[in-house]
Amino acid sequence: MPKLKLPAPPIPLPKPLPKRPGAPRQTPVETATEAGISAVDWVDERTSLSGAARWMMFRKVPRGTNWFYTLGSSTMFAFLSQAVTGVFLAMYYRPDAAGGAYESIRYINNEVFLGEFVHGMHKWGSSVMVILIFLHMARTFFFGAYKYPRELNWGIGVALLILTMAMSFTGYLLPFDQRSYWATIVGVNINGTGPLVGPYLSDFLRAGPEFGATTLSRFYAIHMLLIPGIMAALIGAHLYLVAKLGTTAPPWLKPSDPVKKEEKA
């Protein structure tokens, strides 16, 4: 039987030689740099994370990569912005259908320091994210990036798109004003028009046959816990596949295209 062989432990770099006598003393910047490096080294020695970071960040990208390739990351930053502003909105928001929800949003907008700003970021950011996700999807579509071997990543993308829509739908109810109430009534009833399962689906969304006491808290839990968790996991898988498979070259580049002069240099 072959002997079990563990990978060799990462060996720390040799300590730098002491400075020659008379050499200038270390500047604070040098000290800080050294401290930073040794802190990173300390973590890396115990986790080997630098390999993963290098794998993710220093990938080879095809010739012709252009600004359209930033749309995916833009979508991700829109998601992160929604996540962060949403967490802070949750510090003031109350999912109380008897009037507390509306009052808490009014309080955020009118009384809380920067409340209107953070609420506005979340509110407008949701539209920004929907626009960006469609642009990103259009990019991958028109560049043929959905083809083999990236079909699974397209599939994950479709799931993310649906979840983003579900976020918009469940978030719209939360201010609990006339507009969000009636828009949600209409939205739930659209769900209900699906044959056979529709009636049960809308009962599930409303937590019963009528828009009732737990409908709002149900939407709130779906909006801020359930879907964001799933989305974060799926974005992780999406990015893993991007790094694993590499990105596609733009379709106008043919393999036979001669490499342009300036790119050779």
Next chain:
Amino acid sequence: MPDRHQTKSKYTTDRRIPGAFEGETVSRRRFMTASAHTAGGVAAMAFVLPSLAFAMGPIFEEQDQPWQDVGSTDEFDTETYVPKTITIASGVGEAGKSTVYMRKYDPQVDVEPKDQYNDFIALSTRCMHLGCPIRFVPAAGRFICPCHGGVYNFRGEVDGGPPVRPLDRFYTRVTSGGRVEVGRRFSVNSEIERFSPRDPGAPLDGIGQYLYPSRPSIRKLPNT
């Protein structure tokens, strides 16, 4: 007694299970792996299933729909509709209230047979397109929906626009003290036959009643 170990096991040899002793149908390693996975699955189901059931419970639970007093019998006539407010969901204050349009049963107008539950007609304001609140316009004698232009006639039947069936109704009854009470909701098809409540957008004529089944959470009164 013949020695069972003399013959080669039909399981181990034929199936070429590596690491299995003769006569074993499964190797010890596989058995341990399977038990560990089963234990993990059971542990996960122990929290996933109750949580799912917890979230889905309201689908199967019948909601309480008590009788509610809306006024005395002399407040309503056959000529026009009187709006009254009832509670359709408790515990949410204003958001749980809804308007019903009330009038007296009129043999000249109404097509459905008279029984103990329709001395007074109570129409729901829920539009049967997608659920916006409709409004009675006395000058037109019709109900108008603000959302997508649904129009209903005096009996609540669709006159135009996207709605798929006549307005929902509520059972009514008269108490011995001469008070009118409004009870459960029911849905109607174009013949004003009573059905268990359906959501807006669900037609009840033809195969509609089977495509959009009634739900355990809300039912009409039995045998009506």
